[in-house]
Amino acid sequence: MATSESTNIKKIQVRRFKPDENPTSNYLTEERGLWAWMTTVDHKKIGWMYLGSIAIFFAVGGILALLLRTELLTPAQTFFTADAYNQLFTLHGAIMVFFFLVPSVPAALGNFILPLQLGCKDVAFPRVNLLSFYIYVVGALFTLFAIFTGGVDTGWTFYTPYSSSAAGGNVMAMTFGVFILGFSSILTGLNFIVTIHRMRAPGLTWNKLPLFLWALYATSIIQILATPVLAITLLLLTMERLLSIGIFDPALGGDPVLYQHFFWFYSHPAVYIMIVPGFGIISEIISTFSRKHIFGYWAIALSSLAIAFIGFLVWGHHMFVAGQSSLANLVFSFLTFLVGIPTGIKIFNWIATMYKGSIDLKTPMLYVMVFLFLFTIGGFTGIMLGALAVDIHLHDTYYVVAHFHYVMVGGMVMAFLGGLHYWWPKMTGKMYNEMWGRISCAIVFIGFNLTFLPQFVMGSLGMPRRYFNYLEQFQGYHVMSTYGSYILGLGFLMVLIYLTHSIFKGKKAPANPWQSRAMEWQAPSPPPLHNFEHTPVIIHGPYDYHKPMSEFQLGIAGSHNGHGHHEHETETKTVEADK
Amino acid sequence: MEQPSTLEKKQDHLQHHFVDSDQQFESAKMGMWIFLVTEILFFGGLFAAYIVFRSWYPELFLLASDHLDTFWGAVNTVVLISSSLTVAMAIRSAQLNQQKGIIINLAITIALAFVFMVIKYFEYTEKFAVGIFPGGYYTYEGIAHDQANIFFSIYYMMTGLHGIHVVVGIGLMVWLLLRARKGHFSSEYYTPVEITGLYWHLVDIIWIFLFPLLYLID
Numbered sequence: 113m114a115t116s117e118s119t120n121i122k123k124i125q126v127r128r129f130k131p132d133e134n135p136t137s138n139y140l141t142e143e144r145g146l147w148a149w150m151t152t153v154d155h156k157k158i159g160w161m162y163l164g165s166i167a168i169f170f171a172v173g174g175i176l177a178l179l180l181r182t183e184l185l186t187p188a189q190t191f192f193t194a195d196a197y198n199q200l201f202t203l204h205g206a207i208m209v210f211f212f213l214v215p216s217v218p219a220a221l222g223n224f225i226l227p228l229q230l231g232c233k234d235v236a237f238p239r240v241n242l243l244s245f246y247i248y249v250v251g252a253l254f255t256l257f258a259i260f261t262g263g264v265d266t267g268w269t270f271y272t273p274y275s276s277s278a279a280g281g282n283v284m285a286m287t288f289g290v291f292i293l294g295f296s297s298i299l300t301g302l303n304f305i306v307t308i309h310r311m312r313a314p315g316l317t318w319n320k321l322p323l324f325l326w327a328l329y330a331t332s333i334i335q336i337l338a339t340p341v342l343a344i345t346l347l348l349l350t351m352e353r354l355l356s357i358g359i360f361d362p363a364l365g366g367d368p369v370l371y372q373h374f375f376w377f378y379s380h381p382a383v384y385i386m387i388v389p390g391f392g393i394i395s396e397i398i399s400t401f402s403r404k405h406i407f408g409y410w411a412i413a414l415s416s417l418a419i420a421f422i423g424f425l426v427w428g429h430h431m432f433v434a435g436q437s438s439l440a441n442l443v444f445s446f447l448t449f450l451v452g453i454p455t456g457i458k459i460f461n462w463i464a465t466m467y468k469g470s471i472d473l474k475t476p477m478l479y480v481m482v483f484l485f486l487f488t489i490g491g492f493t494g495i496m497l498g499a500l501a502v503d504i505h506l507h508d509t510y511y512v513v514a515h516f517h518y519v520m521v522g523g524m525v526m527a528f529l530g531g532l533h534y535w536w537p538k539m540t541g542k543m544y545n546e547m548w549g550r551i552s553c554a555i556v557f558i559g560f561n562l563t564f565l566p567q568f569v570m571g572s573l574g575m576p577r578r579y580f581n582y583l584e585q586f587q588g589y590h591v592m593s594t595y596g597s598y599i600l601g602l603g604f605l606m607v608l609i610y611l612t613h614s615i616f617k618g619k620k621a622p623a624n625p626w627q628s629r630a631m632e633w634q635a636p637s638p639p640p641l642h643n644f645e646h647t648p649v650i651i652h653g654p655y656d657y658h659k660p661m662s663e664f665q666l667g668i669a670g671s672h673n674g675h676g677h678h679e680h681e682t683e684t685k686t687v688e689a690d691k
Numbered sequence: 692m693e694q695p696s697t698l699e700k701k702q703d704h705l706q707h708h709f710v711d712s713d714q715q716f717e718s719a720k721m722g723m724w725i726f727l728v729t730e731i732l733f734f735g736g737l738f739a740a741y742i743v744f745r746s747w748y749p750e751l752f753l754l755a756s757d758h759l760d761t762f763w764g765a766v767n768t769v770v771l772i773s774s775s776l777t778v779a780m781a782i783r784s785a786q787l788n789q790q791k792g793i794i795i796n797l798a799i800t801i802a803l804a805f806v807f808m809v810i811k812y813f814e815y816t817e818k819f820a821v822g823i824f825p826g827g828y829y830t831y832e833g834i835a836h837d838q839a840n841i842f843f844s845i846y847y848m849m850t851g852l853h854g855i856h857v858v859v860g861i862g863l864m865v866w867l868l869l870r871a872r873k874g875h876f877s878s879e880y881y882t883p884v885e886i887t888g889l890y891w892h893l894v895d896i897i898w899i900f901l902f903p904l905l906y907l908i909d
């Protein structure tokens with residue numbers, strides 16, 4: 113990258129060395145035992161603890177989803193009462209959004225990978241990192257408590273006035289749990305921003321920052337700016353139930369639409385918390401498996417920030433039919449269209465990266481293909497919903513359900529699985545079975561489309577969401593969707609099985625099985641407790657596939673590590689390598 | 692496994708994952724600034740609710756605000772502003788290595804924070820005595836407006852959350868005081884004093900907004 117025109121050039125003596133293949137001492141062999149894990153401040157172990165927790169929540173949320181789908185096999189009551197059905201979809205939504213998808217990439221994979229890509233030993237505040245995990249656990253306990261003391265049937269959006277006065281069950285415990293959970297998200301975002309600013313290894317200038325980190329950076333900004341508003345909203349809602357403070361409850365003079373404004377001021381940006389980190393993963397994988405420098409580095413990096421910014425201005429598109437003024441509707445509809453621009457920029461750049469690349473369709477790359485296909489559908493239908501006239505017809509129908517599942521599952525969960533497979537060898541030091549990986553990916557793809565494609569159709573024909581029975585004319589679509597969900601569930605189950613199997617029986621993974629140029633692959637697999645034996649010096653960019661692999665050894669600074677973090681912004685290093 | 696270089700060994704406040712003290716200090720400070728941003732957004736939600744309800748019921752805010760005690764509110768404002776000064780002086784003392792100065796200034800700050808809370812306590816109890824409770828428990832008859840309870844809901848939410856922040860601040864400063872007495876801080880290392888000071892200024896600034904918005908309407 114640009115080395116000549118910089119003003120503040122620092123010369124560092126660098127030695128090169130090769131990472132150990134399968135070091136006997138690594139982060140998994142040190143600090144063993146349950147207590148050591150529970151009190152660890154190591155970002156890799158905390159990443160694993162998050163990964164384990166979100167896997168549990170994904171399983172719970174998934175089983176709830178299968179129950180919901182099974183109920184919908186017949187137009188009349190199949191198994192559950194209407195009330196039970198309401199509780200099921202509420203829990204499914206709340207668990208999947210707050211306890212699985214929001215922390216999935218940032219807190220689980222991001223925690224593991226971010227310091228490795230930065231070439232540092234840990235995040236800036238390791239103890240805060242552990243704290244945020246326990247805050248997550250406490251939030252989860254409150255939610256469990258809510259489930260076992262009456263459940264919640266308000267939908268994951270907790271709309272007032274139903275949630276503030278009419279709803280039974282234990283809404284308060286649930287909203288308070290999500291309130292607590294928010295702080296976990298805030299602290300993770302805070303930690304990441306500071307780490308990216310202050311902890312970059314020498315030579316890692318902003319224009320060499322991996323796109324995954326740009327994505328996490330944009331996500332963190334959303335997390336710190338939006339989540340506090342959710343916190344105060346849910347606190348007010350909790351108080352509404354506890355003390356009838358009359359802010360949101362119309363019977364007491366409050367305004368229920370104000371609640372919707374508050375809620376979506378968080379939750380629309382939050383849908384970008386649930387997708388932008390996925391974008392980052394796609395950029396990493398697509399470059400690695402196309403053996404090509406990423407096309408449009410800055411366009412991809414900055415479009416993440418643009419999405420984060422525009423994402424704050426479009427929340428009103430959830431209230432087109434909630435009594436918002438027509439002027440506001442018009443403005444929000446227009447702004448919603450704008451989100452499509454940076455998103456489209458990304459898609460085109462990814463495709464341009466693949467163009468004339470030497471594409472290797474390994475499992476992570478297969479998930480990227482699935483992502484590109486499904487997310488594009490999800491995104492386009494989002495634009496459709498943003499069109500005022502169309503949304504008035506489609507609002508609160510299965511069309512919306514299909515839209516957000518195409519984005520959240522077809523987009524983010526596919527990106528998450530891609531990233532999980534991509535970094536699995538780094539995280540565990542083991543290879544998973546490639547054939548089973550590809551087969552499962554295909555099953556997931558088929559199952560997903562079978563589940564959600566019919567929902568677009570029935571939604572546009574008028575099938576409303578959140579109903580436990582329906583008109584007979586929709587049964588064909590519902591049955592197809594339900595069988596699809598079983599196939600999808602099978603696909604996820606297979607992933608779980610062969611990944612677990614690989615931990616115990618898998619082949620040992622080399623340090624860099626994909627011949628990637630990115631920083632995390634220059635560390636051993638699994639990495640040592642403090643990631644790098646010496647502070648590494650970054651010489652090449654993470655996507656420099658035009659340079660031979662032999663150049664990609666870690667440079668380490670000689671006697672004095674030249675960590676000039678004061679001059680980060682301006683300095684570019686010409687690093688002399690002595691052979 | 693990582694050998695700390697001899698140079699760094701003597702700085703025992705330096706955590707293992709930082710390269711040097713500067714990096715650690717800059718990180719901590721940046722972390723606190725970001726935290727303050729989240730705090731502003733947190734209170735921002737309440738301010739938004741305030742704006743909405745004030746624009747709906749302007750006369751209510753005029754009527755109800757009369758029932759808040761402007762004198763004690765003003766005293767509290769002066770108290771908090773002074774405590775911001777003393778906490779800044781504590782940081783200054785640390786930078787100049789004046790151990791006594793750190794301790795004395797922290798102690799004054801804590802005392803002022805206590806004064807604030809005590810005044811707040813009397814304001815609250817006085818309200819409770821006539822039945823001015825938040826929301827549904829409101830029983831006071833003296834304000835001729837149907838939604839009078841909403842004003843006080845907002846009042847209690849805002850000042851209550853602010854009060855919690857004051858209490859947290861007191862806790863932090865007591866902790867600083869204990870460490871200062873053991874001589875933990877010096878011109879080499881005073882990060883906790885500095886970032887707690889930042890936090891305390893924010894608590895102060897929020898009050899500076901709350902006071903006119905709630906007490907000084909007419």
Ligand code: HEM
Nearest residue numbers: 383386387429430491494495497498507508512516519520
């Ligand atoms: C291309 C960008 C996107 C656009 C233009 C868009 C647009 C919309 C619109 C207009 C609605 C409201 C539909 C209605 O209720 O009538 C909606 C709903 C929704 N979207 Fe998106 N969206 C986009 C991306 C996303 C992403 C990335 C996610 C999550 C990862 C997401 C998740 C949701 C969810 C959960 C809902 C349903 C909210 C509810 O429960 O009512 N969307 N979207």
Ligand SMILES: [Cu+2]
Nearest residue numbers: 380427429430
């Ligand atoms: Cu939205």
